Amino acid sequence: MKKVLIEINNYLLDRKIFLCAKPIVIGDNAMCWHGIKREKGTTELIINNEDFEMIREKQYTIKDVWGDLGVKIGKMDIWRSYSLFDYDFYSKGAIELESFLIISFEQLIFTKILKMDNKKDLDDLEIIKDYYFRTFRNNEYVLNALSSYGKYKESPNGIVYLS
Numbered sequence: 001m002k003k004v005l006i007e008i009n010n011y012l013l014d015r016k017i018f019l020c021a022k023p024i025v026i027g028d029n030a031m032c033w034h035g036i037k038r039e040k041g042t043t044e045l046i047i048n049n050e051d052f053e054m055i056r057e058k059q060y061t062i063k064d065v066w067g068d069l070g071v072k073i074g075k076m077d078i079w080r081s082y083s084l085f086d087y088d089f090y091s092k093g094a095i096e097l098e099s100f101l102i103i104s105f106e107q108l109i110f111t112k113i114l115k116m117d118n119k120k121d122l123d124d125l126e127i128i129k130d131y132y133f134r135t136f137r138n139n140e141y142v143l144n145a146l147s148s149y150g151k152y153k154e155s156p157n158g159i160v161y162l163s
Contacts (some may be wrong), residue, residue, distance in 0.1 A: 001029070001032050001033050001102070004040060004043075004095065005099065005100055006028060008025075008045075008067055008076065008100075008150065009099050009100075011074060011076065013075075014131055015058075016058075017037070017054075017055060017058070017073075017151040019047060019051045019052075019054075020050055021047065021048045021050070021051060021087065021102055022096070022097075022099060022100050022101045023046065023047050023051075023078070023101070024045060024046040024047075024090050024091060024094055024099050024101045024102070024103055024110060025043075025044070025045060025101070025102050026044045026045070026046055026082065026089065026090070026103045026108070027041065027042065027043070027044035027102060027111075027146075028040050028041040028042065028043075028044075029043055029044070030103045030129070031108065031124065031127075031128075033095075033100075033102045034108065035131075036104050036118075036127060036128055036131045037124070037127060039139075042075060042076070042077055043067075043075055043076040043077070043079070044076070044077045044078075044079065045076060045078045045079065046079050046081070046082055046086075046087055046090050046103075047078055047079070047080065047087060048080075048086075048087040048088075049080055049086070049087070051079040052069065052071075052078075054100045054138075055071055055078065057070075060072075060073060063140055066084075067081075067084050068080070068082060068083065068084060069081065082111060082114075083111070083114040083115070090103055090107055092104070092107070093106065093107060094107070105143050109125075109128060112124050112125045113125070114126065148160065
């Protein structure tokens with residue numbers, strides 16, 4: 001992941017894009033950073049309005065997605081907002097690195113919830129759920145539940161009353 005962040009930084013510098021505030025990494029790269037996903041898709045960043053206006057002056061084509069303004073530069077999508085939540089909102093609790101912020105795990109989940117009507121984001125929520133199951137479930141409890149699977153399957157709503 002460190003290599004990816006260096007590539008992003010170099011890509012911006014090569015285009016003479018010097019940001020005043022550290023960009024916030026969201027999307028697939030943030031999922032990789034948090035250990036949830038291995039493959040990286042499009043790089044997505046959120047920047048503050050001042051930096052966005054500086055990029056706008058460089059004559060990049062601005063895209064407007066339901067009020068979220070962004071610009072595509074190569075393989076990167078750089079956003080002023082995401083679902084109309086701004087840089088200040090997403091920077092809260094973010095992980096601070098030398099040149100970037102990584103969106104917090106809670107905010108990352110929030111971005112996926114916002115876009116649940118999108119199949120990719122719904123699939124990402126499933127990946128997050130599976131990650132939680134693999135990483136945080138009490139294995140002793142899981143084994144106990146598996147040993148009673150037949151009883152759960154036969155009972156209404158999976159409820160078994162023990163005496």
